[in-house]
Amino acid sequence: MNILVCISHVPDTTTKIKFTDNNTRLDVSGIQWVINPWDELSLTRALELKDDASCGINTVSVAHVGPVSAEPTIRKALAIGADNAYRVDTEPLDAYQVAAQLAQIVKAGAFDIILCGIESSDYNGSNVGGMLAEFLDLPSVSGISKLEIKEGKVHITREIDGGKEMLISPTPFVGIVQKGIAKEPRIAAMRGIMMARKKPIQLVDAVQTEPLSETLEFEPPKPRPACKFVDPDQPGKLIELLQNEAKVI
Amino acid sequence: MSVLVYTENWNGKFKKLSFELASYASELAEMAGIEPVAVSIGKVEQDELMKLAGYGIKKIISVEGENLDKFDTRTYSRLISDQAKNESATIIVLADNNRGKALAPRISVRLQAAVASGVTGLPEQTEPFRIKKRAFSGNAFATLELKTVVKILTLTQNSFDLREKSVEASIEKQTAENYDTGPGPEIQDVQIQTGKLLLADAEIVVSGGRGMKSADNWGPILELAQLLNGATACSRPVSDEGWRPHEEHTGQTGKVIAPNLYIAIGISGATQHLAGISGSKYIVAINNDKDAPIFDAAQYGIVGDAAKVLPKLVEALKVAGNS
Numbered sequence: 001m002n003i004l005v006c007i008s009h010v011p012d013t014t015t016k017i018k019f020t021d022n023n024t025r026l027d028v029s030g031i032q033w034v035i036n037p038w039d040e041l042s043l044t045r046a047l048e049l050k051d052d053a054s055c056g057i058n059t060v061s062v063a064h065v066g067p068v069s070a071e072p073t074i075r076k077a078l079a080i081g082a083d084n085a086y087r088v089d090t091e092p093l094d095a096y097q098v099a100a101q102l103a104q105i106v107k108a109g110a111f112d113i114i115l116c117g118i119e120s121s122d123y124n125g126s127n128v129g130g131m132l133a134e135f136l137d138l139p140s141v142s143g144i145s146k147l148e149i150k151e152g153k154v155h156i157t158r159e160i161d162g163g164k165e166m167l168i169s170p171t172p173f174v175g176i177v178q179k180g181i182a183k184e185p186r187i188a189a190m191r192g193i194m195m196a197r198k199k200p201i202q203l204v205d206a207v208q209t210e211p212l213s214e215t216l217e218f219e220p221p222k223p224r225p226a227c228k229f230v231d232p233d234q235p236g237k238l239i240e241l242l243q244n245e246a247k248v249i
Numbered sequence: 250m251s252v253l254v255y256t257e258n259w260n261g262k263f264k265k266l267s268f269e270l271a272s273y274a275s276e277l278a279e280m281a282g283i284e285p286v287a288v289s290i291g292k293v294e295q296d297e298l299m300k301l302a303g304y305g306i307k308k309i310i311s312v313e314g315e316n317l318d319k320f321d322t323r324t325y326s327r328l329i330s331d332q333a334k335n336e337s338a339t340i341i342v343l344a345d346n347n348r349g350k351a352l353a354p355r356i357s358v359r360l361q362a363a364v365a366s367g368v369t370g371l372p373e374q375t376e377p378f379r380i381k382k383r384a385f386s387g388n389a390f391a392t393l394e395l396k397t398v399v400k401i402l403t404l405t406q407n408s409f410d411l412r413e414k415s416v417e418a419s420i421e422k423q424t425a426e427n428y429d430t431g432p433g434p435e436i437q438d439v440q441i442q443t444g445k446l447l448l449a450d451a452e453i454v455v456s457g458g459r460g461m462k463s464a465d466n467w468g469p470i471l472e473l474a475q476l477l478n479g480a481t482a483c484s485r486p487v488s489d490e491g492w493r494p495h496e497e498h499t500g501q502t503g504k505v506i507a508p509n510l511y512i513a514i515g516i517s518g519a520t521q522h523l524a525g526i527s528g529s530k531y532i533v534a535i536n537n538d539k540d541a542p543i544f545d546a547a548q549y550g551i552v553g554d555a556a557k558v559l560p561k562l563v564e565a566l567k568v569a570g571n572s
Binding site: 011013014017019037038094095096099118121122123124125126127128129130131133134135139140141142143145155156158159160161162163164165166167168169170173176179180211212213214215216217218219220221224225227228229230231232233235236238239240241242243246248249 | 259322323326346347350351352353354355357358359361362363364365366367379382383384385386387388389390391392393394395396397430432433434435436437438439440441442443445447449452453477495496498501502503509510520521524527530531532533534544545546547548549550551552553554557558561562565566568569
């Protein structure tokens, strides 16, 4: 079996987010880019499966839609252990346009499991995975918190309201992954970093697709009013404020 | 033309989220000058369906069918897309929950419809269609323009107030056939905790962090949550340590919630944690470090040791509850 992990790159989650050009664009100065956390967990799980010979995984590939500036992020994925990478050379504009680009990579390849993170931590869209599945008319499973391969069958656990559902999925399918699939993201070792330099990143021409939406501007969240402090010896005062001022209890 | 809202049911019953969706759709329809229509999938009794009319929904389509008891993303997205076409929907509203997040992108591709996910309010304008959504995990809002004829919105739970507005409604019963989408994922087993208030449904959430020091100290948090009819949550280190189950992890990579009241105890308030709770209407922080960033996000705070403050708080709440 072959696995494709779709990766997005996002500002490091501790980055202070600022905007420029009248709040129409993200200010990228000083930003540390990382693999989107859920994509990184998907990749980690894919590599764990490959390490277990009984799962029968031949290759783990990664795909990214974006300009050359994203190559360090792709190299990082290769350093962690992905075998090869695809980069569609175009500016990502919205989820629809990105999913359309990824679809052509899946169509041209022979992938059995296609993994996408549930959302990216920048635009918080949670759409690319589902759109990719629909472009390809493939089954998809969302909210995956566990992925195993036993006797050639793909066993999935997905989160539903108040519980879990255990499924077996036919292949190929698109898996949309959330937290829990892998405990900690894998970290690149020096050997991996050296090897990543020689691994291929295949450039793919973009297909002509118009985005369906446009981000016009950003704004910071409204500042909350200053915190009112209550004497730790009189917590009853807090109850009073919640009842009479905030009126939430 | 219409606003079509998919009102999910749980074993044939609606919950507050369903009525939030109905309220949102009917207000949006009023704004755009079109009709609000609800689609319900699976068996729901007449009385239950009519509840949607209490929130301004004038037409309720109830679709039943053999294959519809289990949720399959392909089947459901086709069905909703077809209903949207039949009703000439220009806006489709779904919940921003597991199911809505699975369906919205599929419907988007089927209908060439732009999506804004995780919206918390009505659009600023409908021509052209501009709406705000959460971005950068709570560190910003983005204004999106949806450029297609049909638009899809997923609404964040507990972000839109119920609007009771009784209207005359018609119910249209349909039987779905021809929705066999071929082999798909097969459900082997389901584990559901019944009778427990879900974190996403809770209006009050009591949450503990590393400052609680050990799983053994969770007693007062559980008690506080019970007294307030709330749910319990935790920060990432707590679930990583195994003090609390992963389902309770609230934050950027865990659950993103928007309760009316979030009580953070022994949580310092790292950016990643705040990303999961920034939609809360009120945040209360109890922490022994007066410089902890959680106090910048909180409206009310107590600087003190949780082990000492909590028992007093529980006591005070019992007194207030009895008076």
